[in-house]
Amino acid sequence: MIWTALQAELRRELTQMLRYPTELLSEALVTGIIFYGIFLGSSYMAGGSILGSRLSEIIVGYALWTLMLGAIGNMGWGISMEAQNGTLEQVCVGPLSLRAIFALRSLANLLYDLLLTAMALLLIIVLTGHRIDFSLLEIVPFILGIAVSIGIGYLVASVTVLVKRSNQFLNLLQFLLLFLVMTPFTDLKGPLRFIAVIVPAGPQMGVLRHLAIGQSRFPGEAMWLLLAVVNALLWTFAGYVAYGRVHELARSRGSLGHY
């Protein structure tokens, strides 16, 4: 059932993307231009020489930020669009819960976003001839970071189901996320380090930062990786539970499909 549903979501996303190729091209172009801008900007600030490891860190941070934004936006914006278009209730009438369908939808979106980001990065690397240090180890915190965004996506979806409009909230959220992703919370000392454990994707970004600058071994690596898992579980669980509660509240109010 789940596999058939995931295939259906992947097909729906792909068909809609390919049906309007100008939208897809403009999205790819914007991603490419931003990455290219980061490369050029970094070279300019470093006086003509590439920033090397620091650049990799920025690129990885930016890639995670865009993917997280995509995942969160798809949940929040997606659910409000579905309610507005009148398809939300139709999706609900079936053996799978809306919560499960939105998880599959997020996964499908993420796969395409990941592909688009990877292609844009590859193109920039070919064009500029610069190399990005990205080890296989980075995939683990990267995926854990994306898991957090699914949790936050559920939270945004919860707000959307309750108040029906979350566009302004999503606009604000992207700046908050940028701050969270780019701030080295793991470098805080003493009890303040606890902040890194609980902020969304805090430990994940800490690990990624170290790995991106070539430190495959750093102090407390195993502990931070474990905390990244805990952080991912915490946010995913919080979002999942919150959405379940809000969905039941909306059913009780009879406002699930209202917009």
Add this chain to the structure above:
Amino acid sequence: MLLEVDHVAKRYRKRDGGEVPAVRDVSFTLESGRILAFLGPNGAGKTTTIKMIAGLVRMDGGDVRIEGRSIKGSGRVAIGRLGAVLEGSRNLYWRLTPLENIEYFAGIRGVPRARARERGMRLLRLCGLEGKAGETVQHLSRGMQQLVAICSALVHEPRILLLDEPTLGLDLDAADRIQAQVARLAREEGVGIVLTTHQMDVAEHLSDEVVLLREGAVVLHGLTQEVTRRLGGDSYRFELEREPGQEQLARLTGRGALFDSPRSFRLLLREPRDFYAVLRDIEPIGVLGAGRDTADLATVFRHYVGNGADGEVQP
């Protein structure tokens, strides 16, 4: 039994903290291959009941069982046996073609793509839409979109189909095609159908049974033919010399009179002596003709909704 709606109730909370009862007490059953017309004026609780059956609105009391399985708790399996086309919703993805929509809704209901495609094409063919399978839904007419929505709701071969105002806002041709498909589904495929509509001719033409709601409660439940036949004896037709004035019109409408033209109306009378009360209502307008008439569902509806009558005609 295919569907059992057992004393369901729903109250909505108002902003001031008070509560408003949307559905007070609704019960009915539906068997395979039968069409049940679920009627009532606006705000009677029809859509809320339909949404409770579909699991979209949580009921405060009672239960809904599909093939003996309650939809409460882990009722998603039971809800998987349903198909629904809801009123006021587009029900479809406009950027996708009819076949892509059908395949998508089949997929999220666990039907593999090859089977969905095969069944989708068959459904589109039956609806005369095979030539439109590759056009995006946004370019189809309203009637075609509604037919595609019905096909999408049927692709996983549900045992029950909920149709909320399926012919609302459609032209005659489109409405006829939808009615033909609804009748075929019940008679040939044995699907149990719950149909809400304000179009009494549609309900009378299609339904085997009728449930009439007023203020969230069932005021009439019976076989459609039985209801119109049994109440036919109480149906009267009046033809007047001239149009009634505002006051007279208000009194007649209050009795459930259904005007065919400005000077003639039909209504159901509870007792024979009410005939003379009607004559007093229209006094001093001259009466060209008055006598017994055959009742149709619209007259029955007016009688129960406007007159405050209630009754049970056992199916």
